[in-house]
Amino acid sequence: MHKPAQPATLFSKPFLTVTHNVLKKRWELMQAKERQYEQARVDRVSQIITAQLAAAQNELAQAKAETRRLDENYGENTKVNTFEVDDRMETNAAVQQQKNMIAGQMESERILQDTEKRLRLLAGSPYFGRIDIQEADGRDTLYIGTATLMDGDDHFLVYDWRAPISALYYNGTLGPATYDAPMGRQQVDLTRKRQFQITDGHIDNMFDTNETVGDSVLQHVLGQQTDEYMRNIVSTIQKAQNDIIRNTDADLLLVQGVAGSGKTSAILQRVAYLLYHARNQLDSDQMILFSPNRLFSSYISKVLPSLGEKNMRQVTLAEFLGQRFEGLHVESLFERFEADMANLPAATQQMRRYKESAAFMDQVRAYLQTTPPQMLAFTPIDFNGETFFSRDEIQRIFAKLPAQMRLADKFLRTKNILITRLKKRLRRLALEEDIEDEVSLLDDATLERWTRDKEFTDPDAELHYLARKLVFRRYEPVYNAIYNNYFIDFYQQYAAFLTTARPAGISTAGWAEMIAAFTQHVERHTIPLSDAAPLLYLRDLLTGGGQNHSIRYLFIDEMQDYSLAQITYLRHAFPKAHFTLLGDRDQDVFSAHYEKEDRLAAVRALFRGGRISSHTLNKSYRSTQEITNLAKALLPDGGDITAFARSGEKPTYIVCPHTEAIAAVSREATALLQTNKTVAILTKTAQEATALYSRLASEVPVKLMSEHDRSLAPGILILPIYLAKGLEFDAVIAYDISAYNFGTAGSADVLYTICSRAMHSLVLIGIDRPSPLLRALPTTLYDYQDLRPTHAVV
Numbered sequence: 001m002h003k004p005a006q007p008a009t010l011f012s013k014p015f016l017t018v019t020h021n022v023l024k025k026r027w028e029l030m031q032a033k034e035r036q037y038e039q040a041r042v043d044r045v046s047q048i049i050t051a052q053l054a055a056a057q058n059e060l061a062q063a064k065a066e067t068r069r070l071d072e073n074y075g076e077n078t079k080v081n082t083f084e085v086d087d088r089m090e091t092n093a094a095v096q097q098q099k100n101m102i103a104g105q106m107e108s109e110r111i112l113q114d115t116e117k118r119l120r121l122l123a124g125s126p127y128f129g130r131i132d133i134q135e136a137d138g139r140d141t142l143y144i145g146t147a148t149l150m151d152g153d154d155h156f157l158v159y160d161w162r163a164p165i166s167a168l169y170y171n172g173t174l175g176p177a178t179y180d181a182p183m184g185r186q187q188v189d190l191t192r193k194r195q196f197q198i199t200d201g202h203i204d205n206m207f208d209t210n211e212t213v214g215d216s217v218l219q220h221v222l223g224q225q226t227d228e229y230m231r232n233i234v235s236t237i238q239k240a241q242n243d244i245i246r247n248t249d250a251d252l253l254l255v256q257g258v259a260g261s262g263k264t265s266a267i268l269q270r271v272a273y274l275l276y277h278a279r280n281q282l283d284s285d286q287m288i289l290f291s292p293n294r295l296f297s298s299y300i301s302k303v304l305p306s307l308g309e310k311n312m313r314q315v316t317l318a319e320f321l322g323q324r325f326e327g328l329h330v331e332s333l334f335e336r337f338e339a340d341m342a343n344l345p346a347a348t349q350q351m352r353r354y355k356e357s358a359a360f361m362d363q364v365r366a367y368l369q370t371t372p373p374q375m376l377a378f379t380p381i382d383f384n385g386e387t388f389f390s391r392d393e394i395q396r397i398f399a400k401l402p403a404q405m406r407l408a409d410k411f412l413r414t415k416n417i418l419i420t421r422l423k424k425r426l427r428r429l430a431l432e433e434d435i436e437d438e439v440s441l442l443d444d445a446t447l448e449r450w451t452r453d454k455e456f457t458d459p460d461a462e463l464h465y466l467a468r469k470l471v472f473r474r475y476e477p478v479y480n481a482i483y484n485n486y487f488i489d490f491y492q493q494y495a496a497f498l499t500t501a502r503p504a505g506i507s508t509a510g511w512a513e514m515i516a517a518f519t520q521h522v523e524r525h526t527i528p529l530s531d532a533a534p535l536l537y538l539r540d541l542l543t544g545g546g547q548n549h550s551i552r553y554l555f556i557d558e559m560q561d562y563s564l565a566q567i568t569y570l571r572h573a574f575p576k577a578h579f580t581l582l583g584d585r586d587q588d589v590f591s592a593h594y595e596k597e598d599r600l601a602a603v604r605a606l607f608r609g610g611r612i613s614s615h616t617l618n619k620s621y622r623s624t625q626e627i628t629n630l631a632k633a634l635l636p637d638g639g640d641i642t643a644f645a646r647s648g649e650k651p652t653y654i655v656c657p658h659t660e661a662i663a664a665v666s667r668e669a670t671a672l673l674q675t676n677k678t679v680a681i682l683t684k685t686a687q688e689a690t691a692l693y694s695r696l697a698s699e700v701p702v703k704l705m706s707e708h709d710r711s712l713a714p715g716i717l718i719l720p721i722y723l724a725k726g727l728e729f730d731a732v733i734a735y736d737i738s739a740y741n742f743g744t745a746g747s748a749d750v751l752y753t754i755c756s757r758a759m760h761s762l763v764l765i766g767i768d769r770p771s772p773l774l775r776a777l778p779t780t781l782y783d784y785q786d787l788r789p790t791h792a793v794v
Ligand SMILES: Nc1ncnc2c1ncn2[C@@H]1O[C@H](COP(=O)(O)OP(=O)(O)OP(=O)(O)O)[C@@H](O)[C@H]1O
Pocket: 218, 221, 222, 231, 233, 236, 237, 238, 241, 257, 258, 259, 260, 261, 262, 263, 264, 265, 266, 584, 587, 621, 622, 725, 726, 727, 728, 756
């Protein structure tokens, strides 16, 4: 039946459409006005920045000229006649005054340089956020950027992102919110949160949001192509990351974060945050980052400078251990991994797990507490073929010291006694006639050098002085040997300790074989990695040395690559440091094939009694949804990982016969390079990377990266996955993802880590037989291309 036309009522469709259109128009108009207002403010602030920058540059130029003038003047003043005593005193005072002036001048120059640096950071993009708050005493609008900016009347035009009140931008959702200010916790009503993307003084985008940072801004940021350097994330820090960045009181800050969840980013912004908050007590030299490889150090090197801060010290574990074992080569994780891939017997795995445990370090400590003096591996100090201090003599000195004295104190006292005895003997030697004869044979140049600045009352005094000098010079190696603790053989001591430490379940023969192998390694000047930490610990506990008290914050990225023994040692070596440890148990490239223990609980146990703050980051930002979904499906516990909603192409899995593998890689790499700046071909081992490179180099321009490389470059790179730890690339080709290489669950971590390096595109290439790890996944997760002749398909 035909329905009669209805008049437009309040809820009928035509009326709603009209109302909607009117409202939409009004809203757009309001938006345009708001944007105009904000752009006008950006213009105003930009003008102020330009003016302040010009003033700062001007003042800096003047300050530099003044420093130069003072410098020249200083040179003039020091030329004043210093012959007469009165003149000399006057000159000293004048020089001191000049020195103070120069120091003051340099300080003003440094402050101006900082100002200039800060203004440059703000120029072009002065802020990225705005918050409106209602406080008890009124409303306020604040703009948040990379650094502070004030106008001539000391009004804040931009708040530094690290200022206490800026936490509202990252933490608070609209409504009642709090932030911690120096005068205590403040309560406010957050009425607006606005985000900006400003380039060259122009607002490209602005949004009002209730979230920490709206997804559309993140979409834009994450969709960009990468370059050789990581960027700062201050404008888009997420709430969970913010908690890590702003924690100032934990002794141990522990983060388990999935691949691409922003762990490294969190470390770097955290460093900037800590430096800002303890500006007068903390320097970047008091912070150290243990990074996974040298490429990574270069990759992150621009983040802190982009936030106006200096880089902290960075070291890889291999470099750190190498420095502590001067002259000996400590096996690196990379070398060990390559060797493991060839052969890793079950007994070796078991011994390694044991030697890398915290309990083993406790055993080292217990051993030293109970070892009697006669069991200490003192060695004689020989010089020119004769024994200067015998083992017995050293041992007697040690044994006579009070039993209740700390071991390290006894060691130090022994050392001091040896030095005193050495000096006594040398003074006696200097009185012997032969030495006096030798003095008379010294050439004029030596005499002049040794007696310069010296005055003697008579020739005998001079002769005596020269004789002592001669003897002390000659026996300097003995002094150095004592000073460097060469009167004890730590390696022998450690081997002796090992004989006492055989665990249940390891045969006597197997354990003895391991000790013999250790001794052989030392003879060849190498230290097996699993012995490095306990050996250093033993040495330090014995000598009381090896501790660095100046480091206040220590960061470890990729914590899953550190054994508990190593973390125990680092705790000992940096006793004043707060630790921030970040890792991903699923990126355990090096030991997943034999070690399944979850380290987090064990690490927490190491810091028992301290303030521990644990965090989990489950959202992955690096890769497209499609890549993250494939990567997480490889893990048994990958269900916790959420992909940030950014879409791209599905990963492709190509399986080809070995005769076509190189052609396939070359074709894919060339195609990917059309749309991506960096294309990384990732292999499981360095051996594979080298072999692939030698066959591919004639086909496409490609660079093979090694552990000695220090920087990345755009283009096609080949590297083993362990050198790509912590890095990311626009596109990744995972090479030789085949049954024999990725056939067991033990290699899932490696494959997960490879896949999660890709930001926008991922291609996996299998040879001859596909990897069961991939074939077990739902086929919706990737596009499959089987290029094998049908009869060869297995
Ligand atoms: N809040 C954020 N805003 C913008 N980009 C972010 C944010 N968090 C992370 N990213 C980006 O995601 C990528 C991964 O970050 P990052 O390298 O810090 O993660 P990770 O957890 O250390 O990764 P992995 O363990 O896999 O090496 C980087 O490109 C980083 O810039």
